[in-house]
Amino acid sequence: MVARMHRCPLTGTRSPEGRTGPRGRTGRPRSAEADRAILGATRAALVELGWGKLTMSDVAARAGVAKTTLYRRWANKNELVLDAVAVLFDELELPDRGCLQADIEGVVLQFASLLARPETKTALMAVVAESTTDEALRLRIRSAVVERQKRLVILGRERAQARGELPPDPSGEEGAAAAGRAVGLIFDVIAGAVVHRALVSAEPVDELWAQQFSTLLLAGLSGLAGPDAPAAEPGPPGA
């Protein structure tokens, strides 16, 4: 009970004395390569086995590492898998496609192709499911995925406001709060719709769907079926 491990609530990796960095640490350092090998092995195991059949022993064997080494860094399967998958979300970008609708379609398609990968598919939902009975895991998802990816919404809004496609945020404290709520709302709508389409409905998120979705998001339900044309022209939206 003396030199016991502590879990860092931010990074989630276990570290002696609750410290994270290599600062002031004595003794043999952790192998950074082992970290990479373990996370890579975890993703590979997710692809082949899926969340349900993934085992810690299997991951250890794939990574060429002792099982005890896994438990020195992650408290359980949930946290390991979350770390293995969360980094993939940082690949998402928001290239400037010229107009808000095209930007939305672009990020939708990017997110969809990320969700099409079997490792993210199976892991993301499982981790969220576990997070409903694991407060620490919930906080970790929030900081490792949710809050990080809101950057895409914020950036998209700023661009659209600069283009004059959206009104500027109202000033003042109340205005800032409203803007924050709007960002959260839009994030939930976009990410939620894509996830639901891809994983629950289990139907493809292709260009046609992205176009219809972005049309709905921009114009609302009343404008969805208004002009006949816009959803019927399956041309590339970037042009």
Place this chain on the structure above:
Amino acid sequence: MVARMHRCPLTGTRSPEGRTGPRGRTGRPRSAEADRAILGATRAALVELGWGKLTMSDVAARAGVAKTTLYRRWANKNELVLDAVAVLFDELELPDRGCLQADIEGVVLQFASLLARPETKTALMAVVAESTTDEALRLRIRSAVVERQKRLVILGRERAQARGELPPDPSGEEGAAAAGRAVGLIFDVIAGAVVHRALVSAEPVDELWAQQFSTLLLAGLSGLAGPDAPAAEPGPPGA
């Protein structure tokens, strides 16, 4: 290998010779009460333990039933849990609140309160996660949850069209296909947004959020921050 069990792909319950109903069956009939007890015990176990720690032995003990009885009816944990939870979704209704926006807010709040229950929370996501590597389970989710609940969207659209709030569906084969796509799209947007807000972002789906969401859905992004007033009046939407 002769009198082997078959899984019925529709109901998912195992039954001898692949038959479902009591038609032409001989021998001792299945105990309907055992079914009810098992599904109830499953929900209770989900509430107390969550998906991850739920065990078949525990469910059997709670239901006052032998473990073997469980395996005679469900092939595994996934299918049992899905059946136990799917029926809860049939409680959803769409009371006529007079206008489309109020109808949307109503169904959002209902869906949110369903997702607030610990048994649905933890089970729904877990089952979806498993379905990414289990084709049979995926089909079962589709028929037991997704397709069934689209009725709410269809009904809501019909009402709104009758009120003149939405344009009528275009006629012809192409028009019907477009209407079908629209229903799927709207379903994914509404259900996805609520699920994402409640489980991933893990923030409350309250009346304020429902109001902002329905406003966004109706008017689109451009109209979200247009008139200052509508999101600032936290009055009950039913009045």
Place this chain on the structure above:
DNA sequence: CAGTTACGCTACGGGTCGTAGCGAAAGGGT
């Protein structure tokens, strides 16, 4: 050099899974 920490390895207790085998109970068909 000593001190400290990470690592690989083995072994283990505790738990779950899903099945097999048994005798008894509950129905249907004739």
Place this chain on the structure above:
DNA sequence: ACCCTTTCGCTACGACCCGTAGCGTAACTG
């Protein structure tokens, strides 16, 4: 009534996984 079929409860079982303890060794610090 009688046989046939199927379900039920029970026990037992092998296989597997979890997460940890203990040990000797490797790596890095001052």
